[in-house]
Amino acid sequence: MSTATLDRSIAYAAPTAAPLTLTDRCDAPAVVGGPNGRTGRGACGAQGFVRAALPSGNDLVFCAHHGREQEAALAAAGAIIRDQSSELSVEVS
Numbered sequence: 728m729s730t731a732t733l734d735r736s737i738a739y740a741a742p743t744a745a746p747l748t749l750t751d752r753c754d755a756p757a758v759v760g761g762p763n764g765r766t767g768r769g770a771c772g773a774q775g776f777v778r779a780a781l782p783s784g785n786d787l788v789f790c791a792h793h794g795r796e797q798e799a800a801l802a803a804a805g806a807i808i809r810d811q812s813s814e815l816s817v818e819v820s
């Protein structure tokens with residue numbers, strides 16, 4: 728075992744919200760359309776603009792819509808919130 732590996736795991740666990748990329752997707756539960764044409768519960772899956780780093784060490788990614796919706800609850804839970812909705816461009820689909 729090397730100390731370099733140990734250092735890296737400590738850095739990863741630091742309570743900061745990492746920058747989002749264009750491939751990050753919203754984790755919020757939402758009603759989504761299934762392949763059979765019916766709707767059900769699933770992950771939103773929209774482009775992520777808001778990352779919340781929870782005190783537990785987990786982090787969640789939300790789209791702008793769900794980020795605004797969850798922001799107060801996340802802040803109350805002690806999460807570090809990084810809103811990049813004004814920094815990232817909306818992808819062209």
Ligand SMILES: [Zn+2]
Pocket residue numbers: 753754755757771772773789790791792793
């Ligand atoms: Zn969403």
